[in-house]
Amino acid sequence: MSSNAFKRQLWLLNTLLRHKRLTFEEIRRLWEYASINDERKSLSLRTFHNHKDALCSMFGISIACSAADGYKYRICNEAPLDNAPYLQWLVNTFNTVETIRQSADLHERIILEEMSDGAQFLQTVIRAMRECRVLNVKYQSYYKTEPRELHFRPYCIKVLRQRWYVVGTVEEDRDIKTISLDRAWNMEATGKHFEYPKDFSPKEYFRNSVGIYVNEGLKPENIVTRVRDKKR
Numbered sequence: 001m002s003s004n005a006f007k008r009q010l011w012l013l014n015t016l017l018r019h020k021r022l023t024f025e026e027i028r029r030l031w032e033y034a035s036i037n038d039e040r041k042s043l044s045l046r047t048f049h050n051h052k053d054a055l056c057s058m059f060g061i062s063i064a065c066s067a068a069d070g071y072k073y074r075i076c077n078e079a080p081l082d083n084a085p086y087l088q089w090l091v092n093t094f095n096t097v098e099t100i101r102q103s104a105d106l107h108e109r110i111i112l113e114e115m116s117d118g119a120q121f122l123q124t125v126i127r128a129m130r131e132c133r134v135l136n137v138k139y140q141s142y143y144k145t146e147p148r149e150l151h152f153r154p155y156c157i158k159v160l161r162q163r164w165y166v167v168g169t170v171e172e173d174r175d176i177k178t179i180s181l182d183r184a185w186n187m188e189a190t191g192k193h194f195e196y197p198k199d200f201s202p203k204e205y206f207r208n209s210v211g212i213y214v215n216e217g218l219k220p221e222n223i224v225t226r227v228r229d230k231k232r
Contacts, residue, residue, distance in 0.1 A: 004108055005051070005054070006184065007036055007094070008036070008047075008051055009051045009054050009055055009058075009062075010046070010090065010091065010094045011031075011034060011043045011094070011098075012027070012052070012055065012063075013055055013061065013075075013091060014091055014095050014098075015030055016063065016073065016075050017075065017078075017091065018046070018102055020074060021072040021073070021074045022073055022074075023071055023073070024045060024048060024071075024073065025074050027043065027048065027073065028042065028043045028048075028122040031043040033076065034098075034127050035101045035102050035120060036098065036208055037100075042187060050097050052073075057085055059077075059080050059084070060077075061072050061077065061080050061081070062076040062077050063075055064076045073074065076195070089159075101169065109151070111163075113162050114161055114162070115164045115184040116164070116179065116180075116181075117181070118163070118164050118182035118183075118184060119164060119181070121164075121181050121184055121187045122157075122164065122181070124187050124188065124189060125154050125157060125166055125181070125187070126157070127189060128138055128189045129154045129155070129157075131189070131193070132189060132191055132193050132194050132195065132196055133189040133191070133192065134151050134152065134153055134171065134189075134190045134192040134193070134194055135150075135151070135152040135153075135154055135187055135188070135189055135190070136149065136150075136151060136152075136187070136188050136189075136190050137149070137150040137151075137152050137177055137184055137186070137187045138150075138178065138183075138184065138185040138186040138187070139183060139184055139185070140183050140185060141183065142183065147185055150171075150172070150179070150188070151169050151170065151171040151172065151192075152168050152169070152170055152171075152177075152179065153169045153170075153171065154166050154167075154168040154195045155167050155168040155169070155176075155180045155196065155197075155200055155202065156168075156202035156205075158178075158202070158206070158212060160211065160212050162181060163177050163180055163181075164180070164182070165179065165180050165181070165183040165212050166178070166179050166181065167202065167205070172202070176205075176214075176216070178212055178214075182193025208220040
């Protein structure tokens with residue numbers, strides 16, 4: 001799939017989330033003036049159905065047409081958006097980028113948080129996660145003066161404050177570690193495979209953690225706070 005097709009599919013999803021119910025003619029008119037439609041190409045019915053079917057096959061989002069509602073299209077189930085934070089993140093990011101593109105003349109009045117480096121390694125990490133391959137990483141820790149070579153087993157990815165982190169185990173010490181991609185000098189997948197632990201759940205791992213690091217030696221505690229009215 002081309003990146004342009006994926007952008008158009010996200011545009012269709014975002015448009016229906018905003019407008020709720022639209023006829024194909026209304027969708028076609030909105031597309032003509034969309035910021036990503038640089039060439040001002042018309043949206044054919046066939047292309048529309050291709051995008052609609054792609055959203056269903058990729059994300060499980062169903063878009064249906066109701067004759068009783070004037071042949072308007074709507075999203076039948078938003079459950080995938082609620083159950084897949086990455087999809088909600090994709091839609092929100094797309095919406096933000098398109099809004100900023102439309103406001104290019106105000107760029108000096110829109111201050112964004114600076115993104116850290118490391119995103120260039122994402123594709124390598126995700127492929128290694130999918131294929132359960134060990135990563136060879138040249139890594140500069142915050143606490144070391146010199147970089148070191150790590151043989152890293154990537155389990156999951158987490159984003160925090162515009163930084164990409166990878167959680168996994170280092171073969172040299174077998175403990176679960178978190179590395180920041182912006183601290184990596186180089187990264188490549190090796191031919192060595194590892195077995196993803198069946199009892200590891202990224203959501204459960206971070207359940208009682210604030211931030212990115214987890215101290216497995218500490219157990220969570222319930223804290224009870226008593227509040228009084230100062231006027232009494």
